[in-house]
Structure formats: structure tokens, C-alpha cells
Amino acid sequence: MKLLNAILLFVIFLTSQVAFSQSSPGIISEVPDTNSVGPEGDDELDPINVISTTNEYFKIIKDNNFDVPAADQYFFWDTLDIHPYQSKMNKYTESKVLNLIDNNSLFAMPLKKPINSVFGWRKWKYHYGIDLGLNTGDSIVSAFDGMVRVVRKSKSYGNVVVVRHNNGLETLYAHLSKALVTANQEIKAGELIALGGNTGHSTGPHLHFEIRYLGGPINPSEVIDFNNCTLVSDTLLIDRCRFEYLDDVQKARYYVVRKGDSLGRIAQRNGTTISRLCKLNGITRKTTLRIGRRLRYT
Numbered sequence: 001m002k003l004l005n006a007i008l009l010f011v012i013f014l015t016s017q018v019a020f021s022q023s024s025p026g027i028i029s030e031v032p033d034t035n036s037v038g039p040e041g042d043d044e045l046d047p048i049n050v051i052s053t054t055n056e057y058f059k060i061i062k063d064n065n066f067d068v069p070a071a072d073q074y075f076f077w078d079t080l081d082i083h084p085y086q087s088k089m090n091k092y093t094e095s096k097v098l099n100l101i102d103n104n105s106l107f108a109m110p111l112k113k114p115i116n117s118v119f120g121w122r123k124w125k126y127h128y129g130i131d132l133g134l135n136t137g138d139s140i141v142s143a144f145d146g147m148v149r150v151v152r153k154s155k156s157y158g159n160v161v162v163v164r165h166n167n168g169l170e171t172l173y174a175h176l177s178k179a180l181v182t183a184n185q186e187i188k189a190g191e192l193i194a195l196g197g198n199t200g201h202s203t204g205p206h207l208h209f210e211i212r213y214l215g216g217p218i219n220p221s222e223v224i225d226f227n228n229c230t231l232v233s234d235t236l237l238i239d240r241c242r243f244e245y246l247d248d249v250q251k252a253r254y255y256v257v258r259k260g261d262s263l264g265r266i267a268q269r270n271g272t273t274i275s276r277l278c279k280l281n282g283i284t285r286k287t288t289l290r291i292g293r294r295l296r297y298t
């Protein structure tokens, strides 16, 4: 009977610990879920370096003097985590029109250089931004007015700057040689924020540029006409359709190549064909399959 009581007490103790950790401020489950998505499985996300800064969130919502852009849309302001928003914009139920410019705030081209890689599937991974070629040291300016949210170094993005704009859009500038701004700094469109470079997972000097809303990546070419260095339109419709591609991204499945595998065997095992595997992964029938390589099969 004593043993039974002891077990019962221990169970009550464990339950109370769980209850405490769920209600304790400062853990991530307390943060309201917004409608966004991080680049799951993308090289340009660095999961090791994602740090929860929930305490920052608690600090800032209590500080009425600290005014962050689009505070009503985001609930929190995180100066360390590049992608803190966890929900999925392809499930977004609202429809809203954002003003990109007005009498007081303008647009500036972050870097006037040609595109060398577009937004979309890049072999087996999704590329959530656009790449513009540059020479190391070229000036990078903020596209719109706003406040710098993140300045940090990430394994994949290299030196990276994230800016929150007043309409709720966020822009991200990666692979920089040097950031010239600090978090919480207010900036204007066209203001110098960094020098371009080749840091992080990058095979040559370029700017990796992203536009996101509530964490959901938007094709920058739907916002900016990169050939003419102008906006496509002065407004931007935000609805589920803009993020429909995420349905495909979330459906993608990967197989890790093992010793003795062949394309035929992998295709058969995963209910697909060799030609589909080649198409999905940007490879040919002759490509050598390195053990441990991830192959997308659907």
C-alpha cells in the first residue's frame, strides 16, 4: 500500500511539473501562433542556430514605449530568430491588400544587379528568395522603410539582415560581407544596411533576397520588377493563393541513398519512375548516387 501511495504521489508530482511548464511564461507554447511557415528542409534555414527568444517577446509587449512595425499583425518581435513564425500561409483564410508605398514611404531597389537565380524549386529544394549577382562590397539598401529586426550570422544565410516594414512585410538580405545596421534600428527605404558578399552556404558573391509576410515567403518577382527596378504595383494582395506553392513543398518526400542503391531500386521502392526521380532532382540516369544524399521522390 505504501508503495502504491509513493507511485501515486510521484505521478501527481510529474503531472504538476508538466502543468507548470505549460503555463510558465517564457516558453514557446505561450507565443500565439501566427499564419506563417519557415523554409522546412531548406538549406537557407539553419535549424541549429534557431534560438527561441520568447523572453524578448514578453519584454517588448510590456514595454509600451517600444513601438515595432506591424505590432498588431505579429504579436511578437524577435531579434534573434530569423524565422520565428511557425504556422502555414497556404492555410491562410484572410485576404488583405497591403500598401507598399505612400506619400511618406517609398521603395528603393536593394541592389541594381541582374537576377542569377529565381524563386522556386531548385533541384530538390525550394528556393525561397531571389539571387542577384554582385561584387563583394557592393552596397545593399533597404527596400522599404521599417525597423531592423535581426542582424546575425547564420550557418546557411551567412551574415543576414531582416527588416520588418510598417505594412507587415519583412525583407531578408543574406550572404552579406558586412552588416551596417543593428537590431531595433529604424531605417528608411534606400538607406545603406549592408555590403554584399559570399558568406554562409554560397558559391559566389550574391545577394539572397527574400520577401515574407507572417513568415510566408512571397516570390520577390511578384512584388518587384527586377528588370526595371520598380514595383510591380503600389499594392500587394495577400491571400492563400499567393502561398499555394507551399502545398507542393509540404507534399515533397525524400529518400536517403543507401549503400547498393540504384535509381531503379529507389524508384521501385518509392512507387515512382526513374525519369520522375531525374526530373525532381535535376539529375540524369548516369549521375553517381552518393550515399547519404537526399533524393526527392514525390
Ligand SMILES: [Zn+2]
Binding pocket: 117, 127, 129, 130, 131, 207, 208, 209
Ligand atoms: Zn538564394
